[in-house]
Amino acid sequence: MAKPKITFICQACGAVYNRWQGKCDACGEWNTIVEESAAGGVAGGPQRSRRKGRPSAPLPLAGENEEAPRIASGIAELDRATGGGIVRGSAILIGGDPGIGKSTLLMQAASALARRGAKVIYVSGEEAVAQVRLRAERLKAADTSVQLMAETNVEDILATLADAGRPDLVVVDSIQTLWSVTAESAPGTVTQVRTGAQALIRFAKASGAAVVLVGHVTKEGQIAGPRVVEHMVDAVLYFEGEGGHHYRILRTVKNRFGPTDEIGVFEMGDTGLREVANPSELFLGERNDKAPGAAVFAGMEGTRPVLVEIQALVAPSSLGTPRRAVVGWDSARLAMVLAVLEARCGVRLGSHDVYLNVAGGFRISEPAADLAVAAALVSSLSGAALPADSVYFGEVSLSGAARPVAHAVQRLREAEKLGFSAATVPSASADLPKSGISVRAVETLGDLVAHIAGGSASLSEED
Secondary structure, three states: OOOOOEEEEEOOOOOEEOOOOOEOOOOOOEOOEEEEEOOOOEOOOOOOOOOOOOOOOOOOOOOOOOOOOEEOOOOHHHHHHOOOOEEOOOEEEEEEOOOOOHHHHHHHHHHHHHHOOOOEEEEEOOOOHHHHHHHHHHOOOOOOOOEEEOOOEHHHHHHHHHHOOOOOEEEEEOHHHOEOOOOOOOOOOHHHHHHHHHHHHHHHHHHOOEEEEEEOEOOOOOEOOOOHHHHHOOEEEEEEOOOOOOEEEEEEEEEOOOOOOOEEEEEEEOOEEEEOOOHHHHHOOOOOOOOOOEEEEEEEEOOEEEEEEEEEEEEEOOOOOOOEEEEOOOHHHHHHHHHHHHHHOOOOOOOEEEEEEEHHHOOOOOHHHHHHHHHHHHHHHHOOOOOOOEEEOOEEOOOOEEEOOOOHHHHHHHHHHOOOOEEEEEHHHOOOOOOOOEEEEEOEHHHHHHHHHOOOOOOEEEO
């Protein structure tokens, strides 16, 4: 019998090598190359005999489409993040910092589904059954029909699920604790994580049960383990939040059955997570209307408009290289806005320290915040507080022009609903349907700077 050929495969990008090396030349990652056999199994593990493939009949591109069957969890914010509910037969990966509330969220979702008559099995690989029961009592979920397991062996878990009948939802907390007899490595390694995820995903597709996997997060904020696991599952959600704040955000970064930019907002309390139907009120609850350097940004998270306060502090620097500190926004984007302010508007910030913060620990990723950030910076530098009833949104180009952004109508409606009466937007967005909010149009960033500094002659206003 011929000796099986051994190859080395990068778990991050899939590059194949003939011998082991510490760094992958294709993606630049370190310690991601794992020894595997050419037959597809882990080196040293059992090999499957080769069989002849079966032909499959191709189907035409046109045909009737059926909407994916979903399970409504009863938690509106979780259903929003998953695109309308958990799809039957899908695999979902949820990651987050330790102690952020992943187990709390999934226990509440499992109990809500059980109250609706669904069959739910909660598999805990990190905690004993008694610990899970204590959490269920605190969350007032102990009276539901959720079934518990404290097991880490993948084969034992699959055998138990097969004997118990097809469940509607299976929660595995967490994927890093599972191990399989087919892989000769310790639990938590790349091979074991991938093997366990493959087995559970195969079970989900074959049985029609939805499987939710909990993943640990590295220091960089990414889900630990091979990146190929994120490609294998149907949806990837991140549970985010700051330790000093009560709010939590469930952010969708991948979803084969829905949008990839939705968020669900929760507030952590003594009895678990509470849904926040209007997150704008949460992020604007502690505003100081008279302080300079604060601008309200009307943003969009998926289909939901969110108003959040952007705070800036510009102070003279005693250092040769001024400081640039950013929390909740892209530091490269801040550097671009500072360069445009200095080159196009004559605002000298080269000898000042700049600190930028998004209130409440919220994280903004869209370029529509450029105008609000610039307004906060100029307000802090000039010492003039911005109007408390005004919101800002718009993108700033390198030429200094104010560019329009999408969903302007939804942003204005959210601002009007929360009591704001004015909005500063790019001039291309000024011809929007009239509402109860006055729209101030700016063509360039210089117009905004002149208005904040007191020279509003170049500013046009439309009521």
